[in-house]
Amino acid sequence: xxxxxxxxxxxxxxxxxxxxxxxxxxxxxxxxxxxxxxxxxxxxxxxxxxxxxxxxxxxxxxxxxxxxxxxxxxxxxxxxxxxxxxxxxxxxxxxxxxxxxxxxxxxxxxxxxxxxxxxxxxxxxxxxxxxxxxxxxxxxxxxxxxxxxxxxxxxxxx
Numbered sequence: 001x002x003x004x005x006x007x008x009x010x011x012x013x014x015x016x017x018x019x020x021x022x023x024x025x026x027x028x029x030x031x032x033x034x035x036x037x038x039x040x041x042x043x044x045x046x047x048x049x050x051x052x053x054x055x056x057x058x059x060x061x062x063x064x065x066x067x068x069x070x071x072x073x074x075x076x077x078x079x080x081x082x083x084x085x086x087x088x089x090x091x092x093x094x095x096x097x098x099x100x101x102x103x104x105x106x107x108x109x110x111x112x113x114x115x116x117x118x119x120x121x122x123x124x125x126x127x128x129x130x131x132x133x134x135x136x137x138x139x140x141x142x143x144x145x146x147x148x149x150x151x152x153x154x155x156x157x158x
Contacts, residue, residue: 008053014035015048016054018033020156023057068118071100071116072115072117074111074112075111075141076112076139077109079136079137079138089134089135089137092134093113101114102114
């Protein structure tokens with residue numbers, strides 16, 4: 001269970017916004033953009049990390065250049081909904097590299113899964129050799145992404 005987060009002030013929020021935009025900013029560059037000197041800025045970043053507001057850093061990779069030209073959204077309904085089935089299904093998906101995101105959802109389907117594949121043949125291979133080998137799937141429905149209109153990891157509310 002997560003603890004209630006502390007209140008963020010405008011400087012903390014500005015730091016988060018700038019790091020979301022460019023996580024490779026140096027402390028000096030970040031400090032300049034948010035109107036702080038380097039040392040207090042560094043201390044704030046470390047506190048944001050320690051408090052869990054920043055939970056990691058990473059690079060955005062061009063999937064097409066890696067040969068994964070298609071994104072598919074797969075909606076899945078499970079046979080059962082007990083804790084063990086949900087845990088096993090979630091762990092099985094976490095172990096499949098092509099699965100980029102998994103959401104437990106409300107509505108007609110239990111899960112929404114974002115998958116990176118190399119075209120329809122790559123998707124068929126993913127279904128046959130990986131997804132359909134996961135126990136407990138009753139039904140699935142797939143859609144291919146035609147174009148990404150927006151992609152961002154998070155946002156910092158005012």
